[in-house]
Amino acid sequence: MAKTNTFPRLPSAFLISLTVIFLFSPLAGAKPTTFSRNLSPESLGLRREKLSHLHFYFHDIVSGRNPTAVRVAQARMTNTSKTGFGAVVMADDPLTVGPSPTSKLVGKAQGIYACAAQDEAGLLMVMNYVFTEGKYNGSTLSVLGRNKVFNEVREMPIVGGSGVFRFARGYAQAKTHTFDLKTGDGVVEYNVYVFHY
Ligand SMILES: *[C@@H]1O[C@H](CO)[C@@H](O)[C@H](O)[C@H]1NC(C)=O
Ligand SMILES: *[C@@H]1O[C@H](CO)[C@@H](O)[C@H](O)[C@H]1NC(C)=O
Numbered sequence: 001m002a003k004t005n006t007f008p009r010l011p012s013a014f015l016i017s018l019t020v021i022f023l024f025s026p027l028a029g030a031k032p033t034t035f036s037r038n039l040s041p042e043s044l045g046l047r048r049e050k051l052s053h054l055h056f057y058f059h060d061i062v063s064g065r066n067p068t069a070v071r072v073a074q075a076r077m078t079n080t081s082k083t084g085f086g087a088v089v090m091a092d093d094p095l096t097v098g099p100s101p102t103s104k105l106v107g108k109a110q111g112i113y114a115c116a117a118q119d120e121a122g123l124l125m126v127m128n129y130v131f132t133e134g135k136y137n138g139s140t141l142s143v144l145g146r147n148k149v150f151n152e153v154r155e156m157p158i159v160g161g162s163g164v165f166r167f168a169r170g171y172a173q174a175k176t177h178t179f180d181l182k183t184g185d186g187v188v189e190y191n192v193y194v195f196h197y
Helices: 002-006 009-024
Strands: 050-060 069-073 088-096 105-115 123-131 140-147 154-162 169-179 186-196
Touching (some): 088 123, 140 169, 154 186
Antiparallel strands (some): 050 088, 088 105, 105 123, 140 154, 154 169, 169 186
8 A cells, every 4th residue: 555655646746846847947047949039239240331332244145055044934925925024034144343244253143033014124133143252252132123124224122131241231223234136135234232231
């Protein structure tokens, strides 16, 4: 009889100590397991926000044996649409310091542009500018905007960035430098204004 009485005590003592552990371990300074917390910008090494201006040329080559932009999808109506509505293009376009294709490479524009307007030439641009030059090497800027390609200057938002462009926000202005109506190849001058740390 004495034996059977001692057994039920063990599990209840065990349960109580488990409860104590679960209740008090977060308060006892164990590793924080919280989902969110406040912290100072300095703790991430963020001191003063800077404004940078980047200037480069974007080479969109759709013709020839080595295109840098290829159509990857379209709608049935794309062929009959006067604006190419529904066409989706994947690009890995060189960015250079000058307008010549042999000018020094500073990065690539990687992403998608698509014909998003039915009544005019209007592109949806979803792109990352990936830089390879100097302190910008490996850093990116993300562009998400509307590009009315036949306008003199088109403005697109810079919605973020990585590397030296963490917390980036700003805008890009695109101006066609040359456009070959026959081949569809284009060179576009970009001025990018961006706040970052
Ligand atoms: C659209 O036209 C191209 C050639 O101009 C053809 O290769 C393609 O199959 C056509 N697409 C559709 C969906 O009709
Ligand atoms: C950029 O970084 C990569 C990888 O770290 C390196 O291989 C490359 O040489 C760098 N390019 C320039 C232009 O500094």
